[in-house]
Amino acid sequence: TLDSKQRKLQPGTLMICDAEKPVAIAGVMGGENSEINSKTKNLLIESAYFNPTSIRRTSRALGLSTDASYRFERGTDPSNTLYAAQKAAHLISELGFGKIANGHIDVYPNKISPRIIDFRINSVERILGYKVASDRIIKILSSLGFEVNEKLEDYLKVAVPSFRPDIEREIDIIEEIARIHGYDNIPTISKISVTLQKRVDETEFEDRVRNIANSLGFYEMINNPLVNLKMTSWGQHPIRILNPQNMDMEYLRNSLLPSALSVIARNINSSEKDLRLFEIGKIFYKTTQNQLTSFSDFIESQKLLFIITGNVNLKEWYSNERFCDFFDLKGDINSFLSQISLDYSANDSYYHEGNNLFEYRLTKSIDNKVLGEGGKVKKEVLQEFGIEQDVFAFEFDVSSLINVEKKSKRFTEPSKFPKIRRDFAFVLDKNITVDRIINHIKNKSSNLLTSVKLFDVYEGEAFGSGKRSLAFALEYSSTERTLKEIEVEQDFTSLIKSISETFNAVLRGI
Structure with a gap:
């Protein structure tokens, strides 16, 4: 090329050639073999219009930005090519004492119609x-x-x-x-009527989330939403951009987790192994595998990711070191929800079977609307990033957090009357979630039941394949009177029968 460099061309690069050889990279730069010098006597003036997308792609592929590519990739006038050539010839004739040959060749095979x-x-x-x-x-x-x-x-x-x-x-x-x-x-308007409506300021909410996350000991990370193909392997249908700057920025991210794992891997390689990080950012994915044809073909949503790994407690003279686990993650998530007044509204669902990201997982939901999910990241996923220690992550949907109806916290006076406690344990299928059992107990019991808690989970060969034992503690009380044993016993017995029939469960201890 004219800058005295040899360049390797990509397939499909548009070239200008004579009968024997190429003389220019179309719309970008001419070749040194057709350069004008002090011995040049005859000139062939070529004036052309090039497809802007083609020129932009060639310029990016070669890493070569010129005055020509700057103009052609932004669009020139296809109807002005002949006039431009004639004007150039006239100036050469007038200022350089050249002689214009007769005639011109005008090739316009695919005429561009006006928009x-x-x-x-x-x-x-x-x-x-x-x-x-x-x-x-x-x-x-x-x-x-x-x-x-x-x-x-x-x-x-x-x-x-x-x-x-x-x-x-x-x-x-x-x-x-x-x-x-x-x-x-533009006329000046002295008065204007505006209807004020209550709205949620997402930026204000995000700032509040950042402050809460920082108060819980998390550090914010900000990752590029443009990623390579490998980083989209664990999300929904990825979206490829038309003209990526390079192969590492070819797709829009469809999950925050892969980028976060890259950050963790880099920190571990720098001997920073104890990490508590969060990120607020957008993800993008197609609703189907088909090409995008309209705005309804893809989803853009704001996500909030919490991720932890490494030691919770370092080894001291008074304590041993302890590695973080699933319950540390759950505690952080509950603390976060408590700060935004959602902890009393959110329901937990536990899944021992994982998905493509998690070995086992937890979901948080309100009124059957999922706010987010997370759990222990699979070892196969961690191996892709060269991470050998356990990592736990939880991802919220920000719009769900904003739009859910907040329930204000109210003080309830403690009961002056004694409480009655009962507990039972059932052997049932492992695919029956704890959340289903607790909701069933709450729906089927009387209004005397004030608390239900899971206090033991046990699996063993004695129960058979696919079975486990779940033990629950129930608490009955009243703010108006002392309860009688018989009314509590009736409710308790009714619950045992209902759970046994509904879930095909077997009461332990019988």
Whole structure:
């Protein structure tokens, strides 16, 4: 090329060639073999229009940005090529004493038709806030080189001139009208009526989340939303961008977790193994595997990720070191929800079977709407990032946290009367979640039941394959009177029968 460098071309690169060899990279840079020097006598002037996308792709692939590529990749006037060549020839003849040969060759195999925009006249008033007469609109457009092909009462068909590739939509034409009509002609409005509505400021909520996370001992990380193909392996259908800067920034991320694991891997390699991190960021994914054709074909959502790994307690003279576990993660999540007044509303669901990311997991939900999920990251996933220690993560959907109805905390006076406690244990299928059992107990018991807690989980060969034992503690009380043993016993016996029949469970100890 003209900068005296050899360049390796990618397949599909558009070239300008003579009958024997290439002489230029089209729209980017000419070749050294066709460079003008002091001995040049004859010139061939070539004036062309190139597809902007093709030139941009070639320029990025070669890492070569020139004045030519800057212009061509932004769009030039395809109807101006002959005039430009004639103007160049005239200047050479006038200033360089050259002689212009007769004739020219004009090749235009695929003629580019002018862009036609359907323009609604009333859109001017709707966007700008004041009315411009239709005759004035047509006069402005004509003075700028636009053609009005069809005129109806409130509708125009406008042909965009070829030298204005920046005009693509109706709003672009309105901007031109406002510019020529004059910004100083925009009328001043002395009074304006505004209807105030309650709205949630997402930025304010995110700042609050950051403050809470920091108070819980988490440090914020900010990762690039552009990732490589490998980083999209654990999320839903990824979206590839059309002109990536490089292969490591080819896709929009469809999960926050892979980027977070990369951060953890880099820190571990730097001997920082005890980490508590969080990130607020957007993820993107297609609703199907098909190509994107409209905005409804993909989802963009804001997520909040908490991730922990390493020691909770370091080894001291008074204590041993302790590695973080699932319950540390759960405690952090509950503390976070408590700070935003959702801890009393959220329900827990535990799943011993994992998914493509977690060995086992926990979900938080309110009124059957999932707020987020997390658990222990699978070892196979960690191995992809070279991580050998356990990692625990939980991801919230931010819009769900914002939109859920907050329940205010209220003080309840402690009961003056004694409580009665009962407990039972059942052997049942492992695929029956604790959450289902607790909800069943609450729904089937009387209003005397004030508390249900799981206090033991046991699995053993004696129960058989796919079985486990769950033990629950129940607490009965009243704020008005002392309970009788018989009424508690009736409710307790009824619950045992209901659980046994509903879940095909066997009461232990019988």
